[in-house]
Amino acid sequence: MSSHAPKVLEVKIRPYQSQSQDRPDHKHTSRVYVCTDILLDLQLKSGETCYLWKISEGEHTRREAVIWLAAEKLSRKVVQVSKALQEACGFRLSDEVCIARGGELATAQEVKVKDVGATEGDIGELRGRDKECWEWVLEDCFARAETIFPGMTFKDVLVRREKRTFTVHSVNGSRSSVAKYDEVSSIKITSATALSGGATPTAIIEHKSLQLVDIAGIDQALGELNNFLSDFNRHFKFTKARRSPAVLLHGGRGTGKTFIVDKITNTGWGKVRKITRTTKPAEIQKTFKEAKLAQPSIIVIDDMDAIVTKDGTILQDVTEAICEGVEELTKDQPPTSLPRVLVVATTSDISKIPMSLRKRGRFATDIMLPIPDAAARKAILKSSAPQISPETSDQILDDLGERTHAYTPEDLALLLDQAHITAEKRLEKSEQESTQDNFVIQEDIEHALLVVRPSAMHDITLRPPKVRWHEIGGQDRVKEAIQLALETPFRVSVIFPPRSPVGTNNIPASRDHAGLRRVSHQRSASLRPSWLFQNPYGSSCSHRDGVQLFCCEGS
Incomplete structure (x- = not known):
């Protein structure tokens, strides 16, 4: 497991011990109180933020809060959450939630506020100077609360004998964060039309793209x-x-x-x-x-x-x-x-x-992931950008791609490594110091081909034993049948596509052997043209030496 995995603790929701802490002016209601052990486990200190979410709903529903050391002794299995924050987050007492490390408490730049009565259609929307007046009054409410969060509700705010209820809709464009309110913060009472327009809240986590690009040969x-x-x-x-x-x-x-x-x-x-x-x-x-x-x-x-x-x-x-x-x-x-x-x-x-x-x-x-064919090998070699002269690079790599049948991407990388090492030693022996010759040449490639062999051929015979048909005594009808099976695909290309593997084998009942045959067929297809033989015929053995794969270079 990764040593950098974030610490996540499972706890239960408990109310504030003193109801006076759940103040009507909402001061400190953004806090969740915990014991010292939780602060140490999360590597946080009082005044920083943490994340809370229900275990049953997943982390994508997490909410931010201010973590604080409780004055009284608490169990490491519980956190104290204000009633206001519980309602805003949809938490209930005894809910099992996760708590994780957050960071520094941000400053509120823009706070969007919803006029509850106007949104529900009970009273008219605020406009012009009336709206500015109410925003000025809310500034005082937020300043006394000190920290604000979406869902925080201020009930029965009184201005000129008129009462209205307001709920924080978003803070800095987010519907799940908490922030400190100060003199740089601005308040905007947003109309019901704007709120229903579907403004998407800013996500807490910016998920990076999970797509792979620029991988050659596959x-x-x-x-x-x-x-x-x-x-x-x-x-x-x-x-x-x-x-x-x-x-x-x-x-x-x-x-x-x-x-x-x-x-x-x-x-x-x-x-x-x-x-x-x-x-x-x-x-x-x-x-x-x-x-x-x-x-x-x-x-x-x-x-x-x-x-x-x-x-x-x-x-x-x-x-x-x-x-x-x-x-x-x-x-x-x-x-x-x-x-x-x-x-x-x-x-x-x-x-x-x-x-x-x-x-x-x-x-x-x-x-x-198949063994690369010629086109894929060329793409892999060129994507590696070996130190070859630009004038001859395409020609050398195209030729090398054609010649490296059954080389895996790892083999090709080793091959280029060996070519560079050979070139280095060649230049060390040379008395020339000109940088113009600091390139891998065809001679280096040829030497590397002798050193690095295709690992995909460890159980494949490139050159079958030189046994002639006339050297096999008897079994004339069997020899004719085998010759017909092997030669027909190359002669009748309309029926059999060129370069297809030709096989003569019996399908055994053994499950293990069937799996081996399936893998062998996959490999022969990726190494085509090739012939797949099973010996002995009809055997139910499950060993790899029961299958021989003969691979023919060329078309």
Whole structure:
């Protein structure tokens, strides 16, 4: 878990001990009184602000108040809230609320006030000099209150034998903040028409965009991911669908899963919390709970297969803790929106993720990061901006993109690193000191290609054994059938699209083997043109050496 997570405490609402503290002039009614322990936990001091919100409603409903050390002894499980603030916030006695750290108390610049009687149509609206007169009287009321907040109501204010009731509508454009009133503050009695015009109150938190841009080589996967991320800012019209804030990124080693997770966390959209192999089930549940209370948040579960399994055995307690945590996020959430908690997990082998985690409402959304094709490899190489002469850069990188079949994005990065290291050593041996030659050249690229090999080919044979048909004795009918299966797709392009993988295998009943075949087919498709063989035919074994993938370079 992140050490920078904000402290959030759960407390209950209690009234002021002395009713005289709830004064008619509203002085100090913006205060919430707490014990010393709460001040220390939140790292606040009297006079600073805190945030309060009902646990049942979520942080998006939070209200700001002034925190203050209580004169009498209080439990760390309660806060004292004035009746005026309770009514403004919609709190009731014994409500369970969250309290979190705020900051310095701001100064009220503009205060919009609603004339309750005029708004309800009981009396006429104030205009001209009458309006200015009432605003002048309200200045005195606010000055005596010292701090003001939306919902604060001044009843039966008397001017020239006329009584009116006023309620603070917004402070500095916000419907949820608290501020100090002083001589620079201005009051504006707003008409009922203006208030009903739908002026949107300023949000307490400015949520940053949760979209990823400028990632080369994964256009389709990036589009799917951004489409999923856009749901956090979407108001759903089809509310019957069960949605989840969790997404699973999967792909082979070096395909960019961790890179994308880092991009997401660097958006600054929310506080980042991490679940690792050492995180215990109780801590996992606490992580989800804290994230729900401190929205927006991002929960990262990198290499989830290593977290939920051990030596091929599913860790039930860890798996159940994650399942319950994801479902808890959407509990009591309106079906028109997602909770502002993104759960992003990664795995190199999706078949190792327990099906209980991939059920509806959990990690039902999965996005595959494929091994890049030639066009994607060229885009990745060019986006890396290697130190190559501008005159030859495009030609060298285009050629390199064509030659690096089955190289992952990580392999390409290592390849360029090696080319730069080779160029550095080459220049050290050279007596030339001119900066004009400080570029990676084709010779450096060739050396790097010998050092860095494609990691996606660790179980793939680029050059099949040189066994000729005539060297295989007997089985003439079998050989003819295999030859027909292998050659037909290349000869009859109308029926079979070019560059498609050709496979000859039997579908086993074994669930594990079926998962292996599915992954093998996905990999062969991403490495096409390729041939997928299963040996022995009809075997129900579940080992990787039961499948051979032969990859053919070229078209």
